[in-house]
Amino acid sequence: MTPLFDRSWVRRTDHLLQPDLTRVVSTLFLPGQETETGESRSNKVIHRVLELSDDEVNIKLARLTESFGHRHRGLRSTWERHFELVVHRLDDVESLTNNRRLLIGAYFTQEYALEGAALFNPSMVPHPDQSGLPEGTTRFLMTIRAVGEGHISSIEFRTGTIDEANVIVLDPLPSAAAVARTVPVTFSRASFRDQLRELVGERTNVDFVLDGLPEFFTRHDLDGALDDLHDQRLTRGKAERTRAALQLIADCTYSTEFSETTPLQERVIMPMGRSESQGMEDARMVRFSGYDGTPAYLGTYTAFDGRNVTTQLMGTDDFTRFSFERLSGPGSKNKGMAIFPRLIAGRYVAMSRADRESNGVTTSTDLRHWERRVLVEAPHEPWEIVQLGNCGPPIETAAGWLVLTHGVGPMREYSIGAILLDLDDPTVLIGRLTEPLLSPIGSERSGYVSNVVYSCGAMRHGSTLVLPYGCSDSRTRLALVDIEALLSELTQSSKGTP
Numbered sequence: 001m002t003p004l005f006d007r008s009w010v011r012r013t014d015h016l017l018q019p020d021l022t023r024v025v026s027t028l029f030l031p032g033q034e035t036e037t038g039e040s041r042s043n044k045v046i047h048r049v050l051e052l053s054d055d056e057v058n059i060k061l062a063r064l065t066e067s068f069g070h071r072h073r074g075l076r077s078t079w080e081r082h083f084e085l086v087v088h089r090l091d092d093v094e095s096l097t098n099n100r101r102l103l104i105g106a107y108f109t110q111e112y113a114l115e116g117a118a119l120f121n122p123s124m125v126p127h128p129d130q131s132g133l134p135e136g137t138t139r140f141l142m143t144i145r146a147v148g149e150g151h152i153s154s155i156e157f158r159t160g161t162i163d164e165a166n167v168i169v170l171d172p173l174p175s176a177a178a179v180a181r182t183v184p185v186t187f188s189r190a191s192f193r194d195q196l197r198e199l200v201g202e203r204t205n206v207d208f209v210l211d212g213l214p215e216f217f218t219r220h221d222l223d224g225a226l227d228d229l230h231d232q233r234l235t236r237g238k239a240e241r242t243r244a245a246l247q248l249i250a251d252c253t254y255s256t257e258f259s260e261t262t263p264l265q266e267r268v269i270m271p272m273g274r275s276e277s278q279g280m281e282d283a284r285m286v287r288f289s290g291y292d293g294t295p296a297y298l299g300t301y302t303a304f305d306g307r308n309v310t311t312q313l314m315g316t317d318d319f320t321r322f323s324f325e326r327l328s329g330p331g332s333k334n335k336g337m338a339i340f341p342r343l344i345a346g347r348y349v350a351m352s353r354a355d356r357e358s359n360g361v362t363t364s365t366d367l368r369h370w371e372r373r374v375l376v377e378a379p380h381e382p383w384e385i386v387q388l389g390n391c392g393p394p395i396e397t398a399a400g401w402l403v404l405t406h407g408v409g410p411m412r413e414y415s416i417g418a419i420l421l422d423l424d425d426p427t428v429l430i431g432r433l434t435e436p437l438l439s440p441i442g443s444e445r446s447g448y449v450s451n452v453v454y455s456c457g458a459m460r461h462g463s464t465l466v467l468p469y470g471c472s473d474s475r476t477r478l479a480l481v482d483i484e485a486l487l488s489e490l491t492q493s494s495k496g497t498p
Contacts, residue, residue, distance in 0.1 A: 447472025
């Protein structure tokens with residue numbers, strides 16, 4: 001099937017990123033519920049391992065190492081950590097051999113196939129390391145949504161290059177994957193106040209807790225303040241509600257760190273915060289230039305806990321250490337925020353779809369609390385009547401801010417479009433495509449969710465827009481777009497208001 005509106009300056013490449021079922025990480029495994037007698041099944045598993053002879057333990061551990069060791073980095077260390085999580089169930093720990101400890105840990109470990117279901121909805125930014133490349137070549141980094149067992153989404157990374165002839169080469173994917181470890185984090189009193197304004201509303205108990213804390217504080221500081229609030233629960237109405245809200249914010253604010261020796265493509269960001277327990281979806285990554293021009297990488301993503309969605313912010317300077325926190329304010333509601341790559345008039349700016357169906361622009365003074373958005377584009381064309389949204393952070397051009405969009409039409413078909421916003425005032429719409437830039441064709445139409453093409457961010461490479469996109473929530477492809485041709489069509493299009 002050919003697209004209804006074909007453009008010679010949009011070219012699909014032959015690249016195809018398919019889910020790799022062998023890409024696994026090791027995670028904690030706890031065996032089901034209690035037994036009929038009320039005894040913990042974990043206790044019974046440990047007891048059975050204790051009954052094995054030393055020879056049986058050694059043979060089984062050797063076989064496990066041979067079967068699974070090559071699929072993981074530091075598997076024995078994982079077994080050690082998981083043993084420590086159940087060690088409280090043992091009476092005589094000192095008498096255990098190291099191998100028996102490791103085997104117990106192995107029984108409380110499982111493999112999780114990161115891409116067991118899908119690999120899609122990528123975003124692309126220039127790689128932080130551009131050294132050693134031929135002139136005219138750009139090294140890129142993609143974030144990509146991996147979906148595994150239980151439909152839980154994680155964030156993976158892919159790298160590659162595109163040369164002056166627009167030839168794309170994807171780097172080989174390592175056989176192993178690695179999950180980051182959490183590191184201590186410092187909380188912001190101002191950020192907590194903004195979030196509590198939405199979660200709680202009343203101020204008395206909030207002020208009681210936060211006024212007793214320094215501007216920046218630790219989890220230990222917060223726990224002490226929460227104990228004080230709990231002690232006064234009889235005389236403070238809704239104290240427990242405030243306490244629960246503070247704990248939620250703290251549980252969603254964390255930092256992680258990978259070993260610097262871990263290759264970037266091995267690194268996987270799995271859900272760790274409470275609001276994302278069922279997945280981290282559709283990360284929109286942008287290379288951001290701050291006040292002093294120093295680049296940083298920021299990504300907004302949808303956190304899902306099984307019932308609610310929350311917009312969260314991921315930040316990093318080097319893709320080794322990451323910070324994560326909830327966003328607040330009316331502009332951060334719903335899904336699909338995308339941050340502009342620089343300040344505009346001294347403020348942070350982002351695309352927002354807070355009403356679930358149209359594109360708007362929101363601003364912030366601190367990257368965390370986002371004001372009520374200004375509408376810039378509402379559904380109008382037949383291919384976008386159901387809803388609109390963005391397909392990643394805006395891209396700066398001399399003609400204006402180029403924003404890729406997605407539109408949903410009849411039969412719930414997702415297509416990719418584009419709009420152009422004023423450079424100085426991005427709430428001003430300069431132009432919009434009346435027909436899609438890209439619509440699903442051929443095999444792209446089939447997958448977990450049919451008839452979808454969707455991107456979380458493209459990258460400019462000279463006069464070419466490199467557009468990675470997900471196909472029907474299953475796999476990922478790439479397209480190349482002539483930027484000048486796209487801008488020409490946008491600037492010649494109708495300038496009607498949404």
